[in-house]
Amino acid sequence: MEKTRAPRVPFLDLRAQYDTLRDEVEEAIRGVLESQRFILGPEVEAFEREIAAYSDGVYAVGCASGSDALLLALMALDVGPGDQVLCPAYTFFATAGSIWRLGAEPVFADIDPATYNLDPASAREQIARCTRLKAIIPVHLFGQAADMRAFQGLAREAAVPVIEDAAQAIGARDAAGQRVGARDTLACLSFFPSKNLGGTGDGGMLLTRRRGVAERLTALRSHGALSRDEHVEVGLNSRLDALHAAVLRVKLRHLDQWTKRRQENASFYDQHFGAAGAQPSSQPLAAGGLPLRTPAPASPPAGHTYNQYVIRVPAERRDSLREHLADCGVATAVYYPSPLHLQDCFASLGGQPGQFPAAEAAACETIALPIYPELTHAQRDHVVASVLAGLRSA
Numbered sequence: 001m002e003k004t005r006a007p008r009v010p011f012l013d014l015r016a017q018y019d020t021l022r023d024e025v026e027e028a029i030r031g032v033l034e035s036q037r038f039i040l041g042p043e044v045e046a047f048e049r050e051i052a053a054y055s056d057g058v059y060a061v062g063c064a065s066g067s068d069a070l071l072l073a074l075m076a077l078d079v080g081p082g083d084q085v086l087c088p089a090y091t092f093f094a095t096a097g098s099i100w101r102l103g104a105e106p107v108f109a110d111i112d113p114a115t116y117n118l119d120p121a122s123a124r125e126q127i128a129r130c131t132r133l134k135a136i137i138p139v140h141l142f143g144q145a146a147d148m149r150a151f152q153g154l155a156r157e158a159a160v161p162v163i164e165d166a167a168q169a170i171g172a173r174d175a176a177g178q179r180v181g182a183r184d185t186l187a188c189l190s191f192f193p194s195k196n197l198g199g200t201g202d203g204g205m206l207l208t209r210r211r212g213v214a215e216r217l218t219a220l221r222s223h224g225a226l227s228r229d230e231h232v233e234v235g236l237n238s239r240l241d242a243l244h245a246a247v248l249r250v251k252l253r254h255l256d257q258w259t260k261r262r263q264e265n266a267s268f269y270d271q272h273f274g275a276a277g278a279q280p281s282s283q284p285l286a287a288g289g290l291p292l293r294t295p296a297p298a299s300p301p302a303g304h305t306y307n308q309y310v311i312r313v314p315a316e317r318r319d320s321l322r323e324h325l326a327d328c329g330v331a332t333a334v335y336y337p338s339p340l341h342l343q344d345c346f347a348s349l350g351g352q353p354g355q356f357p358a359a360e361a362a363a364c365e366t367i368a369l370p371i372y373p374e375l376t377h378a379q380r381d382h383v384v385a386s387v388l389a390g391l392r393s394a
């Protein structure tokens with residue numbers, strides 16, 4: 001009898017998703033082509049309304065990318081040279097890059113090793129050192145909401161606003177059951193193709209409850225123009241294209257179902273790794289047990305939307321485990337191999353190894369496994385078996 005071949009497991013399979021949507025997507029694209037309205041316009045306006053409703057928000061302003069959403073948010077708060085903005089040392093580069101681009105100083109803080117999100121205690125320490133703090137940016141990393149109550153409290157004490165970097169976490173709920181972007185903050189979304197709501201190119205959006213802020217953002221994304229030739233300030237050319245918005249509107253209708261599948265895949269991994277002796281990242285590893293930690297599951301009403309499912313192994317085992325998985329046909333990724341305070345471009349800020357131990361440990365120990373909604377049962381089984389085999393053959 002022929003043995004069934006182990007399936008290959010790509011890290012993300014966008015084609016598998018496209019195969020389920022082809023007709024709807026092509027019809028949406030054809031609609032835009034027929035309209036010949038390519039930048040902003042009715043498709044973008046409709047998409048903005050739908051995302052505001054989906055996020056329990058009020059105003060939504062589309063722009064060209066998640067990175068630009070962060071930049072526009074900081075511009076709308078008048079962040080400029082000499083100002084300081086707090087953000088985690090462990091996140092995608094754009095969080096800090098946007099601060100730097102305005103001539104402001106990113107002030108890094110450490111993360112909570114259980115959730116990988118900004119640690120309120122470390123944030124408090126860093127804020128105490130600031131002399132010109134202008135904003136706080138918690139990141140909802142990997143699809144799990146940061147501790148928003150804590151950060152809104154810190155922001156109130158420091159009398160600065162909060163910008164939520166929600167690029168990886170559309171639809172996630174925090175511990176109080178609030179959607180990311182629903183609070184009185186400025187929240188930034190990304191529609192980069194690998195995000196949970198991924199477009200056909202770059203795209204982003206801002207959410208706010210404040211009408212004045214929404215109006216300023218609307219001007220800032222179009223060269224600071226109130227009307228075509230009337231510029232109240234200098235802004236960017238950062239607009240959302242109608243083709244992207246039309247496709248994203250189709251995909252938004254499927255987002256909850258895809259998030260549910262991501263959560264089901266995560267709970268499958270949690271259960272099988274747990275049964276083999278793994279511990280959640282909120283618990284210490286048992287001596288002599290399996291050297292594997294799984295993501296700390298969010299307790300209801302919070303919801304983890306698993307843009308990434310990130311496991312943790314001892315640093316000296318990470319590369320060999322990734323190689324073993326590659327040999328098994330299981331693709332993995334590392335988010336992020338270097339914390340931001342140790343990046344060359346920020347060397348002038350004086351970051352030192354040892355400064356943010358939780359961020360530095362995460363950078364050496366984490367591996368993201370395939371978690372996309374279209375994973376088959378055979379693929380999931382193969383991921384679990386391959387990880388366990390790799391860890392057992394020391």
Ligand SMILES: *Cc1c(COP(=O)(O)O)cnc(C)c1O
Nearest residue numbers: 065066067092094167168190192
């Ligand atoms: C993807 C991402 C961004 C930037 O979004 P782009 O649309 O790629 O510019 C910002 N912050 C975080 C945490 C991200 O994951």
